[in-house]
Amino acid sequence: MDSIAQAGFTFVLEEKKEISGEDLGLLQEKLLQLNWGVQHPASGPMRLKVWVDGDEVVKVDPDIGYVLRLLEKLVEYRTWINAIVNVERACFMDNFGTMTGYSIAAEKIAGVEVPKKADYMRTILCEGGRIVSHLVGLGSFVGVLGVHTAMQWALIAREKFLDAFELYSGQRIATASIIPGGVRFEPTGKFIEKMTKAIDFLEKEFFPRYEEVFLDNPTLKLRTKGVGVVPKEKAIELGLAGPPLRASGVTSDIRKDYPYAAYGELDFNVVTREEGDAYARYCVIFEELKESAKIIRQAIEGFPEGEYRTKFPVKVPPGEAYVNVEWARGCFGFHLISDGGTGPYRLKMGAPSFANLWAIPEMMKGIKLADVPVIFASLYMCHGDIDR
Amino acid sequence: MGPWLKALIFPGFLFLMLVFLMVFYVERKILADAHLRTGPYYVGRWGLLQTLADVFKLLQKEFIIQRRANKLLFSLIPFVAFLMVAILVAFIPFSSSSFIVSTSFDLLIALAIVTSMPPIFFYAGWASKSKYSFIGGLRVVNQMISGEIPLWLSALAAAVFYGTLNHIEIVQDSSWLSFIVLLPAFLIFITATLIVTDRPPFDIPEAEQEVVYGFLTEFGGFNYMILVLSKLIELFGLYGLAVTLFLGGFKGPILPGIVWFLLKIFALYMFTFVVRASTPRIRMDQLLKFCWKALTPLALLNLAFIIFIKMIFA
């Protein structure tokens, strides 16, 4: 316990000897600080300061804030309805999850009951968003190992889902389609048809093709097995969330534990792995894709008739709610507070990627430099979500 | 054609340029096929001129030398590297008549040139005075040295089998029997080639996600092009060597020798590209273990086997 508090999260930067160009020859005596990030092929808009001793990583310190938009503040300037455009921009990969969480929180405060059709629609969209996000996660995980085929194959499958979203809401990524009080558009038969087609493609073409090459790949296993191992107790202590937590053997899934939307009526499994290494996290992401496809099929089968949207009041009575949703990257918490006005008084977004990010310093101690991108990608983070 | 004309045009400079362009194009197209994409499409018919356009783009770019870099070495290294690999290609017979030089120590010289590449790439990394380049340079030395031992040993097996170092003689002596006998040596040679020229899955020195672009990080524009070109030509030369030693060189029915030679090389390239599309990169320590614990002993065993065969048949 002490070790984390003092070494993992807190760096006493006693070895801040940076190497200038002239003394590169004296590499053996000093630590080399690499800036793994911001302008780097695999990092995204963040920076990891990596201190390396030869090929071995001594310590890592994340530097974030490059995509800070202060969404929590922006929401305070919006009305209850149009705050969704800020909430969905927490991460562009899976925006349905955040919108659903916000909407449920707002409905809880206002005491609005959502029609059943909207619940089912939310479920379908959330799972669609999860699939879209997980596909990119899979692709980028293999991508950091130097193979871009997986990403391309995943993007082909992703495209079908984006088409379905476009047909439903009119936009591919920033859909703004779930609002407090239901969903914004009538789910038409065309949308259902397109979604079914996308899932058919995913199950019949993508899964077999991908599973054969990139799940049971000997070189991939060689690189990722036993890398970045987090045991069960440690995962809880580090506060990991989402697929990395489940890969360490902790059965934690908000969809199962505190069912929201229509998840209580559908049958699905919580995917867990016991190993807790990078390969296990990769496998969890892949297995969850299958579960999501299953959920969407069930939701489409049991799609009820009726209204898709109820009226949401302009002014919401004072109150507060804490709502968790199982987002693609883990448990996303919304602490929403109303003061009786036309918009939220305060919204706190508890982001899963933020929690995952701060497990990096502890996980990356004493590994090889080549494992830095592997662990980074296996934690499956989104930068918009870290900075908000 | 005189040797000078040859060096300039056919198996020489212009031909190498053409090969460079085509290899890039084919690599893109095949990778795109494996990705289920289209690949280059707009520039020229079937996107054939795409690489040429890229080359012209690179030529237009500014000649940037980092402030702290060793200016002389930094600007000299790409040309030295290119010269070295061009010499390597000079010894490869594309057909019974089209080669630039032919001596009785062809194979020895070619391998010696391959062996002298690591310091050049290391200097390229060191002279840029960048952390990423430096790590890339260290890695390239590490990797190439461990890859060259199996490369030498497997090439030596062929030399022992044929009893000569002259490429032309080797090609003329080759047959189906020699192909079968030398098959293990061929496989070792190809693996070692991938390691030496750091192609995926052994592209550890250039691992984008770790050290940006290895020793190539600081190079840009024309310098970058020449350096990449020399790496590509090195692979081409080594594949030429593989075809000459193990696959019967320019021998083949009906079609002229040069076509057969290029076809064989194309098949090897196909293999390389598909490997690139399917195999994740491995780690440095794993590579070293693989080289020293598996590949080198295998190559030694293979050499012993070839000597044994030679003793039986001689």
Added chain:
Amino acid sequence: MELGSAFKLPVEATKKVIRVAKALLEPKATEIWWDKEIRREYHYRGKHVIKAELCIGCSLCARACPVNCIEMVPTGVKKPRAVPKVRANECIFCGLCEDACPVKPEKAIKLTDTYTMYVEPGTWDNLAKFVFEPENLQEAIEKAKKMEEMIERKKQEALKKKQKAEKQKKGEE
């Protein structure tokens, strides 16, 4: 790496290589779209169409806009008192203004499937001019003016009638 797996690994890897090589023969996923007519879906959220003759000037759309890119421009007539003007370079095309519009059955502000929007040259100064204004605004204003005049005339006629009637009443008395 175990010594045994070091020999097994290349064989296993070769299998995967062959599997990927199969993908070379599969059909491409890239669709050639540039010689096809592009059809946007029903809900596609593209360029705004604002119909001044339908607008009632309630400014609900301006209030619903999350980025405050809708400005209500006064028209000088009573109905509509003001019409929305969308600053397109700030718009995020969320379509919430369309939801907020109370006009039925056809909405006064609507997002259409037109997706080609550009200003030339695309400089920062020009972006300020990149706005979506109501269609046929002048006509609508004139129409509204005529309507107003007509109403005014009718009112006055009614007034006159009333006065006449009152006079008659008085005369009768």
Added chain:
Amino acid sequence: MLEEIKEKVQSEFGFQSEPYDTNMLLIHGNREKIKDLLEFLKRSGFNYPHTVSVVDWTPKGKDFEVNYIIENIQEKKFVIVRVTLPENDLTVPSVCDIFPSLQPHEREAWEMFGVEFVGNPRLEVMLLPEWAEGTFPLRKSYDFKKHRKEKK
């Protein structure tokens, strides 16, 4: 489960608590005993902290609130520990030795609201640029237009 916690908190610490939502308990704590309380909660199974949520109630004439949201990951129960702080004395003992993973969350809360977590070893700017240290942008008193460039 939550009932037990409620009674124990009442008897041991004297803190009031109320049911917040399904599976959730809201404990009104104070900053003197917050560390003991969280330690007690951790012993009783609440070992998975979610986040630290600060609410600025100053425009309403009330004080700052610091909410620690902690989950019991085995029993699937939540607890929210609420500490109220007056505006002129925004200090609270850090709990990062009990829940190490709350350390970055506390850091963020300090950065955004200026709530000082005494004992947190790393209260540095994380998300904001360095020049913005001490501006506390999520406070209600923060003027959004202060940093906006004037139109020409």
